[in-house]
Amino acid sequence: MSTKYGGYAGKVLLIDLTTKEIDEYPWSDEDRELFLGGKIMAAKILYDNVPTHIKPFSPENIIAITTGPLTGTGAPSSSRFNISSLSPLTGLLASSNCGGDFGLYLKKAGYDALLIKGKSKYKVWIEIVEENITFHDADGLWGKDTIEVQEMLPERTGKIVIGPAGENLVKYAGVFSGERTAGRAGIGAIMGYKNLKAVVVKGNKNIEPKNDIKPYYKKWIEDLRKHPITGKQLPKLGTAGLVSIMNFKKVLATRNFKYGQYKDFERISGEELALKHLIKNIGCITCPIRCGRQVELDGKKVKGPELETLGLLGANIENKSIEKILRWNYELDKLGMDTISAAGTIAFAMELNEKGYWSNGLEFGKNHNLSNVFSDIAYRRGIGNELAEGVKHLSEKYGGKEFAIHSKGMELSAYEPRGAVGQGLGYAVANRGGCHLNSGYLVLFEALSLSIDPYTVRSKAELGIMLQNIFEVVSATGSCIFTLYSLIPAFLINKPNSKLAMLVNKIITFPGAGKLINIINRSYEGVIPINIPMIPHIKAISLATGMKMNFGKFKAIGERGFNLERIFNIRRGLTSEDDSLPKRLTEEPQDLKNPKSRVPLNELKRKYYISRGWNLDGIPKEKTLRSLRIGRN
């Protein structure tokens, strides 16, 4: 299968682990125009091929590893890959995104995507060297942690692996590549179920952009370096730099989301990390931002924690030792687990213990034994066997649903949404569950980089939709979401006290602003045939692929992807009841003196559904799907 478009390898590989048959999956240029790549491509393939009512742990479940058209063309921050499957944690479609270099290696091996179905009778790892695909016995690798196993696999290759957590079907086991993670939604457990320990890829094929795109990329890289977030904040402080601002803005989840501020936040902050533990910043191949932290642990250089881990293994369990978090982060990576879900589950278990619902020995503020607990989770020993099931399962067994901090079964990340109600809406409607990114990441506007009124419902649904659509399609290009900081002009960040910044913050939630935003959201793709410099990916796609691309078409692809994920989930039985948050976040104000400091979810959902072109049950209307050229069956 070849393509007239640049940027693509032109081939999708399909592997059946049961029969060990290799095939090519048909993927046309029309598919590329409609779905671009990445998570949207994966959603379409899974929608067409995964039988409606199967369990996640079944041979018919498919793992779709997909790249985007910018990957391999030299675009900045573009080596990411997506991995999608039915999630064992939520039972719904889940996609997980990962940095590192695997995406690049897969393209160089000659593939835009790799689809894996079936289940191997024996433990296996797959080696893909261009057209040569070999199934190797993985007995000698099984049981190894994610770092060890990668050292045992061939050098100078792209690798994805699972650790003991994936092997033992921990519901939030992740997929690991280099020092990076496709953490969320438990796809590592699907690999484990299929007896697949690793996939290793290598090749020398070149990915040709359609046009000479080097000058455009050069300018893009310069812009990334000049922007205060991608050029200064992220390289110097990493995502960890958010802890302090989150604390000030009362969105730092503390004590299982009981509070939004932590008195010892400074001890677990990005500044503390940078001043006391950072060796240097590190980054994925092709990335000029380099947000990763390299820290010292027991004389070794290891990857340091992201914001989520600092918040959730710090404030949220009332631990003020950053040294412990460095260690736990490393251990969780080796064991092969999502730090967000693991930490969220521990916090919930602590509260269950405190309230006498489940005697498990875990207590807020007392955590000397957590390393053992994480190991017990990965090996499903003792209470670890129950913790491995996640918050939703524990709440169904022991109670405490009001403070079971998850949506659709996936634990929330570290942003406390009662300090940013738009983020709360996002968590509730995100297709993969309690995800801060799939949600549209409104907290960026409500607390972090801008300061729009965090408690008002005005504009939140509409702005959330716009951001969700844009995030969706940018992810599909193969780019890191951090390249979207270009959406926020530097002057707004550099001068937060200026009259202009204050005006912008006010205007966004002005009465009527939401309607304007929605006119843009709902416009047909032909209506906005312009380029937007604040989203450099649009022109990059035009130049790299040769496709006619503009803002209208670009956002339509994102909207298509989001709706496709939605109808997949509805077909699985999702209803509007699942767009939920626990009562702690919707009914108990974070601040008793401020009744608005809670997420007015019903009101927000209603506005959201209507603005999305869905009915009041949260089901996309026929005409919405038709206008997006996706059907429902």
Added chain:
Amino acid sequence: MINVKFFGLIRLSIKTNDIDIEANTVNEALKKISQQYEVELNALRNSIILVNDKNIIHLKMLKTRLYDGDEIKILSAGGGG
């Protein structure tokens, strides 16, 4: 005495967490910090500034008066998670 704490990138360049100074207004405090710690005054003025945990944009901006025992927090704005 006014207590001043630094957060964000500014903390990395000032390298101190916690100082005490005398000042009657936020503007005066920033000028003193700029002189004592060799930080650009503009960089300070363009940070998020909280007085007793209230953002100065909700008070009187740089003219906000300070009283003995007040706490200022200075944070360079950012994002990314």
